[in-house]
Amino acid sequence: MIAAVRTGRVFWIALLATVLVGALACAAEDTGPSAAEIKDIVESAVGASMSGQLTAADVQKIVDESSGGQLSAADVQKIVDESSGGQLSAADVQRIVADSTSGQLSAADVQKIVDASTSGQLTAAQVQGIVRESTAGQLTAAQVQKIVDDSVAGQLSADDVQKIVAASTSGQLTADDVQSIVQASTGGQLTAADVEKIVAASTSGQLTTADVQKIINESVSAAVDEARKATAAAEAAAMDASKALAAVQPTKETIIFGDLNWPSALLQNRIAQYIVEKGYGYPTDVKFGATLPLFQGLQRGDTHVTMEIWLPNQDEAWNAAREEGAVLSVGKSLGSDWQSSFVIPAYLQEQYPDLDSIEDLKDDQYKQLFATAETGGKARLVSCVIGWSCEDVNAKQIEAYGLTDHVHVINPGDGAALNADIYGAYERQEPWLGYQWGTNDPALKLDLVRLEEPAYSDQCWFTTKACAYEDATILIAVNPDLPGKAPDVIEMLRKWDFNIDVFKEAVRWQDDNPDADTNDTAIWWLNSKTDIWTGWVTAEAATAIQASLAANEIADGWPTE
Amino acid sequence: MAEIQDVGTGADASSSRIRLGALPRLYLWAIGAAVVLATLLASLLIWGPEMGFPTTVSRQPSTDGFLTLERSVRDVTGGAIDDAVDWMNTAGAWLFGGYKAAVDYAQRYIGRALKWLPWPAVMVGLALLSFGVGRWGLMAFTTLALLFIGFMDLWENTMDTVALMVVAVAIAVSIGLTLGVVGARNRMADNVMRPILDGMQTMPSFVYLLPAIIFFGLGKPAGIFATIIYAVPPAIRLTNLGIRQVSSETVEAARAFGASPWQILTKVQVPMALPTIMAGINQTTMMALAMVTIASLVAAGGLGDNVNRALQKQQAGNGLLAGLAIVFLAIIIDRLTQSVARGRQEALRSVG
Numbered sequence: 001m002i003a004a005v006r007t008g009r010v011f012w013i014a015l016l017a018t019v020l021v022g023a024l025a026c027a028a029e030d031t032g033p034s035a036a037e038i039k040d041i042v043e044s045a046v047g048a049s050m051s052g053q054l055t056a057a058d059v060q061k062i063v064d065e066s067s068g069g070q071l072s073a074a075d076v077q078k079i080v081d082e083s084s085g086g087q088l089s090a091a092d093v094q095r096i097v098a099d100s101t102s103g104q105l106s107a108a109d110v111q112k113i114v115d116a117s118t119s120g121q122l123t124a125a126q127v128q129g130i131v132r133e134s135t136a137g138q139l140t141a142a143q144v145q146k147i148v149d150d151s152v153a154g155q156l157s158a159d160d161v162q163k164i165v166a167a168s169t170s171g172q173l174t175a176d177d178v179q180s181i182v183q184a185s186t187g188g189q190l191t192a193a194d195v196e197k198i199v200a201a202s203t204s205g206q207l208t209t210a211d212v213q214k215i216i217n218e219s220v221s222a223a224v225d226e227a228r229k230a231t232a233a234a235e236a237a238a239m240d241a242s243k244a245l246a247a248v249q250p251t252k253e254t255i256i257f258g259d260l261n262w263p264s265a266l267l268q269n270r271i272a273q274y275i276v277e278k279g280y281g282y283p284t285d286v287k288f289g290a291t292l293p294l295f296q297g298l299q300r301g302d303t304h305v306t307m308e309i310w311l312p313n314q315d316e317a318w319n320a321a322r323e324e325g326a327v328l329s330v331g332k333s334l335g336s337d338w339q340s341s342f343v344i345p346a347y348l349q350e351q352y353p354d355l356d357s358i359e360d361l362k363d364d365q366y367k368q369l370f371a372t373a374e375t376g377g378k379a380r381l382v383s384c385v386i387g388w389s390c391e392d393v394n395a396k397q398i399e400a401y402g403l404t405d406h407v408h409v410i411n412p413g414d415g416a417a418l419n420a421d422i423y424g425a426y427e428r429q430e431p432w433l434g435y436q437w438g439t440n441d442p443a444l445k446l447d448l449v450r451l452e453e454p455a456y457s458d459q460c461w462f463t464t465k466a467c468a469y470e471d472a473t474i475l476i477a478v479n480p481d482l483p484g485k486a487p488d489v490i491e492m493l494r495k496w497d498f499n500i501d502v503f504k505e506a507v508r509w510q511d512d513n514p515d516a517d518t519n520d521t522a523i524w525w526l527n528s529k530t531d532i533w534t535g536w537v538t539a540e541a542a543t544a545i546q547a548s549l550a551a552n553e554i555a556d557g558w559p560t561e
Numbered sequence: 562m563a564e565i566q567d568v569g570t571g572a573d574a575s576s577s578r579i580r581l582g583a584l585p586r587l588y589l590w591a592i593g594a595a596v597v598l599a600t601l602l603a604s605l606l607i608w609g610p611e612m613g614f615p616t617t618v619s620r621q622p623s624t625d626g627f628l629t630l631e632r633s634v635r636d637v638t639g640g641a642i643d644d645a646v647d648w649m650n651t652a653g654a655w656l657f658g659g660y661k662a663a664v665d666y667a668q669r670y671i672g673r674a675l676k677w678l679p680w681p682a683v684m685v686g687l688a689l690l691s692f693g694v695g696r697w698g699l700m701a702f703t704t705l706a707l708l709f710i711g712f713m714d715l716w717e718n719t720m721d722t723v724a725l726m727v728v729a730v731a732i733a734v735s736i737g738l739t740l741g742v743v744g745a746r747n748r749m750a751d752n753v754m755r756p757i758l759d760g761m762q763t764m765p766s767f768v769y770l771l772p773a774i775i776f777f778g779l780g781k782p783a784g785i786f787a788t789i790i791y792a793v794p795p796a797i798r799l800t801n802l803g804i805r806q807v808s809s810e811t812v813e814a815a816r817a818f819g820a821s822p823w824q825i826l827t828k829v830q831v832p833m834a835l836p837t838i839m840a841g842i843n844q845t846t847m848m849a850l851a852m853v854t855i856a857s858l859v860a861a862g863g864l865g866d867n868v869n870r871a872l873q874k875q876q877a878g879n880g881l882l883a884g885l886a887i888v889f890l891a892i893i894i895d896r897l898t899q900s901v902a903r904g905r906q907e908a909l910r911s912v913g
């Protein structure tokens with residue numbers, strides 16, 4: 001019995017110890033239950049915003065929470081961080097700012113927002129909003145200082161500064177602040193009109209004598225500068241300007257690539273990242289996403305380079321953005337490979353050399369080749385995925401070609417199913433007839449032949465569709481700010497020539513080495529195709545890249561798979 | 562302490578057994594906890610808090626030796642399965658081809674016949690049948706449901722689905738009856754079959770859909786194959802159960818009258834198990850209908866196409882209409898087959 005009691009105690013002590021250890025482990029992670037809960041809420045909200053799930057209204061909600069004191073500065077920082085990821089639109093940020101009016105954002109929060117502007121997240125209009133808030137006493141001197149600092153980076157337009165000055169009228173700006181403003185004028189931010197305003201402000205006792213003196217000093221040097229320019233000392237001024245610019249941008253900015261989720265775009269990104277990082281010294285990064293969100297990010301400047309813009313697929317979005325000047329094209333990638341068409345395996349055409357056009361499918365001999373029990377004497381044609389736009393287009397093409405009585409169309413419910421069908425037939429070396437497009441996996445890995453169709457013309461495409469798809473054009477696009485920031489990278493991208501044959505070779509290598517991921521493939525490609533990429537880069541860059549390759553370095557900006 | 566004694570043994574055990582029964586159990590708990598803690602600490606010490614459990618099998622140079630590629634346990638296992646699938650694809654081509662042709666033909670002619678019938682005629686026929694086996698309620702439901710399908714222009718696809726179902730259920734039932742009987746008679750076979758049936762019902766269908774396409778190609782045979790895998794377990798299970806439930810006295814009596822094993826099976830066991838078997842067939846049919854959308858992914862056609870198209874084009878309304886057609890079809894088939902089963906059951910009871 002005693003032994004039983006003892007073992008009983010041992011058991012309970014062990015259990016208690018386990019529970020204690022567990023509790024301690026939990027306690028070590030969370031300082032308090034409420035803080036932890038809030039953290040969870042915010043984290044999930046922010047997580048949702050990453051996938052584009054937060055609308056302006058949601059953000060409003062988050063901000064509402066802050067009125068209850070539920071959001072700490074750190075949380076708001078999170079929100080703002082998201083804006084660097086392009087998650088918050090201008091409208092959202094404006095909302096956050098609007099909420100500061102009702103005192104919901106503390107000074108610290110606003111400070112964070114302003115910090116965000118440093119990374120180019122806030123447009124002039126948004127900063128204007130922040131400044132407007134200063135009227136309500138929301139901005140401390142330190143914050144204004146920040147705003148002014150940002151003006152150095154070109155964030156504040158003259159108009160904004162004017163506003164700041166206007167704010168001083170209502171006693172919001174201390175002498176220190178104004179001093180900062182004045183310092184900012186060194187960067188040419190204050191126009192004569194602004195200075196006039198400042199002086200006017202002094203009338204209402206806002207500016208001390210010392211400040212005014214400063215202002216005057218500045219205006220004198222500004223006048224001298226102008227005189228210099230007038231007297232053709234332009235070179236010296238230009239030198240100063242470039243020096244000033246260099247002082248403002250001592251380090252090279254990170255260049256962010258839009259990581260479109262298909263193999264060719266991923267590989268091109270890895271190669272370009274390596275070249276930009278190792279050859280030109282810019283840090284790189286990627287943002288992963290779907291086509292449309294990434295394209296919007298490119299326009300906003302959240303990403304700087306997109307290696308594949310597919311036309312005519314993205315014609316509408318592309319043309320609109322280009323008209324606004326929100327994107328720039330710097331050349332083509334992947335060449336203009338065929339877009340979409342009906343294909344047969346190459347081994348089949350070797351057997352039947354005369355089977356080379358869509359018209360041949362009316363020939364009984366060839367029809368029987370593709371017939372199965374299901375098709376009842378017609379040729380089995382695997383067309384586009386159910387619900388995709390090509391489902392309708394292909395159906396119209398087949399009707400227009402007069403093939404309705406000759407082919408039996410099969411529409412798979414999924415792209416992967418379509419691929420599995422052609423892989424299975426190819427493995428057995430059986431006849432196969434169906435729809436493929438240039439960068440789809442089977443089109444890259446298998447040897448397929450396109451059946452001839454009447455050439456594309458606008459006239460037929462918009463009426464009967466009795467012609468082939470238009471050939472695709474694939475562009476490299478950059479944010480319009482990039483040429484100013486990294487002219488050497490632009491130069492390189494203009495020479496970029498990564499055509500479909502180059503890519504097919506990489507895909508085949510990856511096929512031979514199934515353990516290789518995209519990063520491995522990029523390393524392989526850079527090592528073995530030196531003759532190709534050295535044509536795109538400067539001699540110094542080539543030397544630097546080759547040194548990095550020899551040292552087995554990988555690019556810091558590469559994501560892991 | 563009294564609790565410990567009770568828990569440890571039982572009221573009627575002797576006092577020496579109290580100790581023996583109670584001690585190891587408590588020690589085991591303590592030892593178990595200690596082992597867990599030790600494993601936890603050891604893994605933390607060896608692999609650190611990140612738990613970088615080593616799964617790399619080998620590091621090999623790439624084909625041209627530029628870089629070293631890692632191969633993980635999962636790569637190796639998955640690769641081996643891929644190789645097996647590729648091998649079966651070529652080696653078993655005759656088998657898959659035979660199944661494919663047979664299913665294609667059956668499906669094609671059933672589908673053609675069903676589509677040839679004008680839908681109002683089918684509606685009237687089924688309405689009369691429902692009245693025969695059911696009541697006014699069933700007849701009204703059948704009529705309205707078929708009117709809905711007809712007027713929503715879903716008739717052709719519904720008939721494609723029905724043709725698919727007929728073939729799939731026919732194959733599933735013949736497999737189900739055979740394996741059910743084998744399982745009922747042979748304990749070993751039952752033990753082997755049970756986990757496989759569990760797997761068939763829980764394995765996500767996409768997993769076997771891909772090899773199905775590689776073997777059979779896109780089209781109805783692949784869809785029917787996937788449907789059979791998902792729908793056959795109830796037929797096997799309930800056949801097995803039904804035959805086991807036939808009382809041993811009855812079987813003994815039949816044997817005493819000199820019945821052969823085949824006669825016992827066909828004249829005694831199967832007829833007496835028929836209600837359970839019918840329930841299994843009914844379940845199989847319902848589960849087959851549930852696979853319509855999945856089957857459409859591999860181009861099996863039918864109402865699943867409407868659902869998938871609505872999904873791709875974000876047309877919730879169209880999706881719901883096609884979904885309702887599938888539901889109506891299921892209810893009609895369910896009520897009709899249940900009525901038939903009930904009729905049989907009653908007949909059997911009156912004979913008994």
